Every structure is written in C-alpha cells, then in structure tokens.
Amino acid sequence: MLQIKNLSKTYPNGCKALKNITFEVKRGEFLVVIGLSGSGKSTLLRCINRIHDPTEGTVIFDGQDITGLKGKHIRLIRSQIGMVFQHFNLVPRKSVLVNVLCGKLANTSILRSIIGLFQSKDKIKALKNIDIVGLTGKERVRADNLSGGQKQRVSIARALMQDPKLLLADEPVASLDPATSHSVMKYLEKINKELGVTVICNLHFLSLVRQFASRVIALKDGELVFEGAPNEIDEDWFRRIYGEDAVEVSVR
Amino acid sequence: MNNKLIKAYILDCFLWSYSIIVLHMILFDRIIQGLSESNFSWHTVVIEVLVGIVVASILFFIKDFSVGRLSTGVIKPDYENSWWQKAYVYLSIFYVTITLITGFLISQVSMREFFSQQGLKGAYRIFMALAHPNFRIFEVTMFAAIETIYMALIATVIAIPAAFILSFFAARNLTRAHWFFQAIYVFLRICMNLTRSIEPLVWAIILSVWVGIGPFSGMLALMVNSVASLIKLYSEQIETIDQGPVEAMVATGAHPIQVIWYGVVPQIIMPFLSYTIYRWDTNVRMATIIGLVGGGGVGTLLMQYQMLAKWNEVGLIVVVIAFIVWAMDYASAKIREALK
Numbered sequence: 001m002l003q004i005k006n007l008s009k010t011y012p013n014g015c016k017a018l019k020n021i022t023f024e025v026k027r028g029e030f031l032v033v034i035g036l037s038g039s040g041k042s043t044l045l046r047c048i049n050r051i052h053d054p055t056e057g058t059v060i061f062d063g064q065d066i067t068g069l070k071g072k073h074i075r076l077i078r079s080q081i082g083m084v085f086q087h088f089n090l091v092p093r094k095s096v097l098v099n100v101l102c103g104k105l106a107n108t109s110i111l112r113s114i115i116g117l118f119q120s121k122d123k124i125k126a127l128k129n130i131d132i133v134g135l136t137g138k139e140r141v142r143a144d145n146l147s148g149g150q151k152q153r154v155s156i157a158r159a160l161m162q163d164p165k166l167l168l169a170d171e172p173v174a175s176l177d178p179a180t181s182h183s184v185m186k187y188l189e190k191i192n193k194e195l196g197v198t199v200i201c202n203l204h205f206l207s208l209v210r211q212f213a214s215r216v217i218a219l220k221d222g223e224l225v226f227e228g229a230p231n232e233i234d235e236d237w238f239r240r241i242y243g244e245d246a247v248e249v250s251v252r
Numbered sequence: 253m254n255n256k257l258i259k260a261y262i263l264d265c266f267l268w269s270y271s272i273i274v275l276h277m278i279l280f281d282r283i284i285q286g287l288s289e290s291n292f293s294w295h296t297v298v299i300e301v302l303v304g305i306v307v308a309s310i311l312f313f314i315k316d317f318s319v320g321r322l323s324t325g326v327i328k329p330d331y332e333n334s335w336w337q338k339a340y341v342y343l344s345i346f347y348v349t350i351t352l353i354t355g356f357l358i359s360q361v362s363m364r365e366f367f368s369q370q371g372l373k374g375a376y377r378i379f380m381a382l383a384h385p386n387f388r389i390f391e392v393t394m395f396a397a398i399e400t401i402y403m404a405l406i407a408t409v410i411a412i413p414a415a416f417i418l419s420f421f422a423a424r425n426l427t428r429a430h431w432f433f434q435a436i437y438v439f440l441r442i443c444m445n446l447t448r449s450i451e452p453l454v455w456a457i458i459l460s461v462w463v464g465i466g467p468f469s470g471m472l473a474l475m476v477n478s479v480a481s482l483i484k485l486y487s488e489q490i491e492t493i494d495q496g497p498v499e500a501m502v503a504t505g506a507h508p509i510q511v512i513w514y515g516v517v518p519q520i521i522m523p524f525l526s527y528t529i530y531r532w533d534t535n536v537r538m539a540t541i542i543g544l545v546g547g548g549g550v551g552t553l554l555m556q557y558q559m560l561a562k563w564n565e566v567g568l569i570v571v572v573i574a575f576i577v578w579a580m581d582y583a584s585a586k587i588r589e590a591l592k
Contacts, residue, residue: 158504
C-alpha cells in the first residue's frame, strides 16, 4: 500500500537527513522504524505525508505517486493518513471534542470550521472515537488540562477521525512514562488489529518493538541499515544500528 | 574574522573622528573661545574626519589601544592585568566624558536659571493655581474627557480587525513558505515601520489638514498608529508559537486557513486580547496629547485654557486627565491579569 523508492532528503542547511531509502509497507502491517535520535526517522514519516518535501525519490501511496502533488490534491492524500506526534500537538484552549473534530477539518468547509459548526454526524463519530480511546466523560475538558497519556489518546482519536488508511506515529511514547507508554501502544495495536489500519511507528525502546512490531526497519545516519522481523535484532544488529558502545536499556 | 576586523576599524575611525570634531567644535569653540555658536564649515569637518581616520589607523595596530577591536571581539579582554593598566579603559572613559560634557553644553543646563528669583516666583504662581482647580468648568471638562475616551475606544476597535488579519502576513514563520508571501511580509514590515516612525502627534497634524480639526482627525491618527503597533505586537506573538499544532493540522489535510484558525489562533488569542486592552489604555493617554494639536477631546480644551493662561482651569483639566489615566491604567492592568 505504500512504496518508498530511492527517497533522499537534504535540508536547506545542507543536512542530509535521508539517503536513498527504499522499502515497502503492506496493508495491515505494524512497521516500526528504529534508530538513534537524528537518524532521520521523523523526517522519513514527514516525507510520507509530505509535510516535508523529499529532495529525490518517489512516494507511492495506494498505487498513486504522491511525490509531486500540490494544493488540494496533497490535502486529499493527507486526509487519508493519520499522524500522532511525540509532543501530542493538540490545539491548546480547545476541548477534547473540538480537538478530535479537528481530524475532520479536511471534510469541513472553511466557513463552518471557522465558526466551529461541525456536522452532527462528525460529532457522533468523534464521541465514538473518544470512547475507543477510553476518554468518555472528558469530552468537554480542555486539552491542556489532561495528562500526557490522555493527550496522546486524544491525538489518536483525532487521527481516527480521518478514517486513515495509514497511521504515522512519530515517537508516540517518547514523552510518556513506561506504564502509560504501554497503554498507548496497546491502543495503537488495537487500531492496527481491530480496525485494520496500517501503522508506521518510530520507537526507541526495543522491548516495545519486540512486543508490538510486525516488521522493523532501522535507520542509521539517514540510511536504511536493517529490514526484518523484530526478533532478528540480536546483540550484533543492535550494535550496528546504535553504535559500538550502545547498551540496551530495558523499560522493565 | 575579516568582517569583524573591518567593523572594528570602522568603529575606531568613527570614534576618533567624532572625538576630534566634538573637541574642536563644542569644547574648544564654546569653552575656550566662548563662542555661543561654532562657525561651521564642511572643510574643517572633512579635515577632522581624515585626521580621525589617521589617528585610528595608527592606534588600531597598537595593542590595547583599539576600542573597536575589543568591542567586536577581535581581541579577547585580558584578565591578567587590572583594568587601570589597560589603555582602552581610559579611551572609553575619554569618549564617554566628552560626550556627557557636550550633552550638558548643548542642552544648556544652567543652575543659575533654575534657581533664579523670577523663575521660582513664576513656578510658584502656576503651581498654586494648579493646586486650586476651578470646578466651575467641571461639566465641560467631563464631556471633553468622555469624548477622549470614546475616541480612543473607536480608534482601537477599528484597528483590531485590520491589525489581526495583517499580522499573519507580517509573521516570519507563516510567510516563509512562498516567495509571494515573503514579498508581502517585507512590504508590510516596511509600511509598518514607516508608519510607526511618524509620531501620532504628527499624524494628527497631517490628518487635521485632511479631514479638519476635531475628534475625527485625532481618532484617525490614533487608529493609524494603533494598526501599525498592533501588527508589530501581534506578529511577534505569532512568531513565538509552538509549531506542533500547526504541523498536526497540516497533517490532517486541512486548508491553510483552517490550519491558521485551529493551529495558530488558539495559541495567540489571550496575548492578543491583552495587547489590545493595553493599546486602548495607551490610546486614551495619547488622545489627550493629540488634543493639543487640535485632535479634539480634553487635550484641545487644555490647550485653549493654557493659551489664555487660565491656570486654575488648567489645574482642573490636569486633575481630570490624571484621574482618567490612573483609572484606565488600573482597569487595563486588572483585565490583563484576569486574562492570564
């Protein structure tokens, strides 16, 4: 469903974030991207939904080359790809409900969204998605007043509003404590298994990778250095991905 | 490195040329020759600048004698010697001293006039009159004051939507994406700075020629100034936002207008309100001043009585203005506190 071919990204400051990356993602997969901070994981995800423009290479989503799309066309593609972020990126001063409804902005007219008049079928759907992430009763609470784990669940619900074919998760648990991390990962797994959404997720902790990933790719200095099943990452591979001196930290 | 050296050299040249011109034209002519005004000629200025450049060029290469090399960071200040052992310390003291002396001379600071018999008598007379305000003109003053407050309010209210919309185009982080928006950004910044560099007092004079003397010209002057100031404050606030929500909105496939409405606006709305209320408060204070040049309101009244030298009436108006300013200040501080 997603093909990345020879993807390279060089930032205007000359930093080469991605070098000639090629891989493929099949429908229903839970693909985890690992690698050191600064290895290009976030850039890779942002090139997929074109928040960043790749310098070279192609991104093929659902059989369509989306690399050169502009304006309305790329917005249509983005509306089919959900995204959750390390720092949640919720809209401050707005309620949980409005934050979740933001996932439907692409299908709401500009005028309606400015006066905050979302369609009632969207509201019903938002309530359902809030229920899926276990936040029923918090609809009217302001998003800034939630805890980290709850915020991340709101952002998952927001992504679900898009009925995404693909969900990009950029280090979704990196600012959460171990217990909350696990629960957020469980929700991502649920979305993957029960709703059949393909997930691409950046992660740091190998214990979580082994538990949740169906396939793993590893980046090092912007290059793809590993592709395979999670249990294939042994001591040897670990050192190759994270450097000679790395020692694995266990969450538990 | 080269760039820094050039800057250092230019700074040294400037300092020495400046010192020589000041020493000659102000200190030598005024103090030693006792002239009330220097005889100015471009020839001497050019010669003195050249002398300054020569002196600077020589001292530039002597260790410790270049203030420019020190202040641009070409040489590191040495911490081994005490400060009184360094030449540039004395040079800096020298520059500051001649500048201060020149300043006092030019602004004609004179203790003799400040404490002269006649001057003190005049001051006493006016202060006594001001301390006994004439309450018979209270109604007139009150109406004029109300005019001032409303004038300021309307100027602020009209300025808000214009400044709100334009501020998004004057924010660097939102206009980076496309050359067209970058051009708008530069154009807006230039207009804004030009507008702000002209004082509202001058705007009031210009506009009173245009629309006639009265509250309308004062209101327009305040509005022009408010739009420019609010754009600056608003856009600076927009530049400090967290890019995260913006990114999240883009990722949902939202239209750029929706991205701004949901990704940017909720982050800035409170500071915007706070600035706006502060602006109204400022406008009330400015409106009284603008009245002095015919912008209507309590300032115009003040000017009329002051020209007639009716100090008791002026006293009352001053009391009323002071009360308004205090009340606005207090109210705006309270409201802004509540908004936090």
